[in-house]
Amino acid sequence: MGTAFITGAGIRVGSAVARALGRAGYDLALHAHRSVASLESLATELRSLGRQVTLYSADLADPDAVDALGARVRQEHPALDVLVHNAGLFERIDFASISRAAYRRMLGVNLDAPFFLTQALLPSLLAGKDPLVVHLTDIGGERPVSQYAHYSVSKAGLIMLTRALAVELAPRVRVNGISPGTVAFPEDFDEAARHAILQRIPLGREGSVEDIARTVVFLAREAPYITGQIIAVDGGRSAQL
Numbered sequence: 001m002g003t004a005f006i007t008g009a010g011i012r013v014g015s016a017v018a019r020a021l022g023r024a025g026y027d028l029a030l031h032a033h034r035s036v037a038s039l040e041s042l043a044t045e046l047r048s049l050g051r052q053v054t055l056y057s058a059d060l061a062d063p064d065a066v067d068a069l070g071a072r073v074r075q076e077h078p079a080l081d082v083l084v085h086n087a088g089l090f091e092r093i094d095f096a097s098i099s100r101a102a103y104r105r106m107l108g109v110n111l112d113a114p115f116f117l118t119q120a121l122l123p124s125l126l127a128g129k130d131p132l133v134v135h136l137t138d139i140g141g142e143r144p145v146s147q148y149a150h151y152s153v154s155k156a157g158l159i160m161l162t163r164a165l166a167v168e169l170a171p172r173v174r175v176n177g178i179s180p181g182t183v184a185f186p187e188d189f190d191e192a193a194r195h196a197i198l199q200r201i202p203l204g205r206e207g208s209v210e211d212i213a214r215t216v217v218f219l220a221r222e223a224p225y226i227t228g229q230i231i232a233v234d235g236g237r238s239a240q241l
């Protein structure tokens, strides 16, 4: 089937994407930063399905670590079929309080890391079969939410990177974004915050990490004519004012 590399694969959306691609038959190169223990148990589960799994750990806020990760994955996987940039920082801060360090870290993880990892892995992608890059963007990258200015800017950049690479890397490499609405609440959101968000979702409920995972599998397996698109998986939230 081929090989997929997924960043931030230890927990939540990333682990669901890895599990779905593994079940679809892909061998896996999986990255985590802090969630190494859960990444290892996911690897055990996927190996029991007969998949080859290689594991990587890196802080994607550190440009040297990003470069080292890209070089290692490229060396160990000379052909890659799917690259999913899932790792991301999400942080609520008033605009007036965002330090230069917090801004740099946000942009580093959410935008610079996907940019330079794809660049490093381009030779592997070009050796893959119908290669696909997927960015986990956010509906908030097009319509901002207050107190997330640096996050919104990072995701807006990632949306443009999706379109820019879809144009430049065609026809060999497809590049698409998936914009979740709410598929897994941040653990620190209380009941009131959750209720306020659910009220604004036409389908009246949060999505699930599997909604994202099956969209990645769809793009990989069923969508050879889709590139440069941002697919909202948000229960209709971005459709209304």
Ligand SMILES: NC(=O)c1ccc[n+]([C@@H]2O[C@H](COP(=O)([O-])OP(=O)(O)OC[C@H]3O[C@@H](n4cnc5c(N)ncnc54)[C@H](OP(=O)(O)O)[C@@H]3O)[C@@H](O)[C@H]2O)c1
Binding pocket: 007, 008, 009, 010, 011, 012, 013, 014, 031, 032, 033, 034, 035, 036, 058, 059, 060, 061, 085, 086, 087, 088, 089, 090, 109, 136, 137, 138, 139, 179, 180, 181, 182, 183, 184, 185, 186
């Ligand atoms: N959950 C949602 O409803 C939702 C909504 C909109 C957009 N998204 C996007 O979908 C993606 C996954 O969402 P999620 O909710 O599963 O994310 P999450 O629970 O916040 O997990 C963040 C992921 O990013 C990785 N990460 C964070 N900082 C990192 C760093 N400095 N270096 C390397 N990895 C780092 C984490 O790895 P470790 O745990 O290993 O450190 C983890 O896998 C993100 O890009 C997010 O912006 C999610």
